[in-house]
Amino acid sequence: MPIDPSVAIGAELPEVEFSWTASDVLLYHLGLGAGADPEDPRELRYVYERDLQVLPTFGVVAPTFGATEPPRVSFPGVDIDLASVLHGEQGITVHQPLPVAGSARARIRIADIHDKGKAAVIVQESEAVDGAGNPLFTTRSSIFARGEGGFGGHRGPSGSTTLPDRDPDAELLSPTLPQQALLYRLCGDRNPLHADPDFAAAAGFPRPILHGLCSYGVVCKALVDGLLKGDTARVAGFSARFAGVVYPGETLRTRVWESDDRILLTTSVVERDDAPVLADAVLTIH
Numbered sequence: 001m002p003i004d005p006s007v008a009i010g011a012e013l014p015e016v017e018f019s020w021t022a023s024d025v026l027l028y029h030l031g032l033g034a035g036a037d038p039e040d041p042r043e044l045r046y047v048y049e050r051d052l053q054v055l056p057t058f059g060v061v062a063p064t065f066g067a068t069e070p071p072r073v074s075f076p077g078v079d080i081d082l083a084s085v086l087h088g089e090q091g092i093t094v095h096q097p098l099p100v101a102g103s104a105r106a107r108i109r110i111a112d113i114h115d116k117g118k119a120a121v122i123v124q125e126s127e128a129v130d131g132a133g134n135p136l137f138t139t140r141s142s143i144f145a146r147g148e149g150g151f152g153g154h155r156g157p158s159g160s161t162t163l164p165d166r167d168p169d170a171e172l173l174s175p176t177l178p179q180q181a182l183l184y185r186l187c188g189d190r191n192p193l194h195a196d197p198d199f200a201a202a203a204g205f206p207r208p209i210l211h212g213l214c215s216y217g218v219v220c221k222a223l224v225d226g227l228l229k230g231d232t233a234r235v236a237g238f239s240a241r242f243a244g245v246v247y248p249g250e251t252l253r254t255r256v257w258e259s260d261d262r263i264l265l266t267t268s269v270v271e272r273d274d275a276p277v278l279a280d281a282v283l284t285i286h
């Protein structure tokens with residue numbers, strides 16, 4: 001049985017120890033398209049060692065950074081084909097600004113599995129602590145496994161964020177490169193869905209799609225640059241649902257609604273009549 005919720009839900013995965021260097025951070029930022037204007041001092045803070053700062057979304061990739069094998073969707077009670085899987089949701093809460101280099105360990109558990117009939121939504125939570133044992137960040141994510149529902153589980157929540165009934169306060173445009181996914185995969189997600197046209201076709205897409213976590217990082221950076229004066233330390237958390245695919249080379253349009261310590265947003269694809277990309281998305285700030 002590909003999914004056995006009685007085994008999977010609550011399962012703890014082996015603790016992951018990981019470390020990263022400034023070079024990893026530089027590559028991550030380049031993988032998001034940073035450095036397009038190398039004369040902009042703010043932009044240099046992402047792509048040059050001097051005054052380097054770290055986008056908090058780096059935390060979600062740090063544990064597997066540099067992996068060279070495709071990910072496996074295999075945990076206690078779950079064993080499914082990578083081609084059926086899409087990244088469903090991602091959130092991170094940062095407990096301290098991420099250092100430009102460091103080591104940490106993370107505990108990961110399968111928090112829940114929702115049965116959407118045509119799909120299963122597998123929810124993971126992780127807690128990362130630094131070398132001294134102090135909380136570093138917490139993540140919550142889900143994978144959407146097409147064709148894996150119908151195991152008799154509960155349906156789980158629907159998307160829910162209500163946007164204010166007014167025009168957005170700002171709109172941010174983020175171009176992506178045609179080779180964006182080929183660059184981004186060097187950060188540690190070698191899923192062939194993002195590089196191999198045959199694999200993408202077998203998964204139901206006309207061409208390779210962009211990593212969800214690439215769009216997630218691109219949008220977080222746009223928010224930091226556009227609304228927080230380029231200061232990554234002001235981000236307390238960022239969460240979003242992946243509502244539709246992005247093809248490398250497309251331009252992302254992010255509409256934002258600001259309130260006291262939260263920024264609500266949606267992201268869409270300019271070239272495809274604002275087809276949705278991120279929904280239920282919230283940036284929390286200090």
Ligand SMILES: CCCCCCC[C@@H](O)CC(=O)SCCNC(=O)CCNC(=O)[C@H](O)C(C)(C)COP(=O)(O)OP(=O)(O)OC[C@H]1O[C@@H](n2cnc3c(N)ncnc32)[C@H](O)[C@@H]1OP(=O)(O)O
Binds near residue numbers: 155158193212
């Ligand atoms: C261990 C390592 C594992 C590997 C991890 C992944 C590795 C990565 O390389 C993979 C990727 O990066 S894939 C790229 C990023 N993700 C995407 O592009 C997905 C974009 N979203 C979609 O295509 C559709 O929304 C889609 C297809 C997700 C859903 O669309 P539909 O099938 O039309 O579904 P819909 O009818 O709208 O909704 C059905 C029920 O599902 C819930 N739901 C929808 N989208 C969801 C999402 N993104 N996350 C979680 N739940 C979601 C809906 O709420 C609905 O449930 P209910 O009826 O109860 O409300």
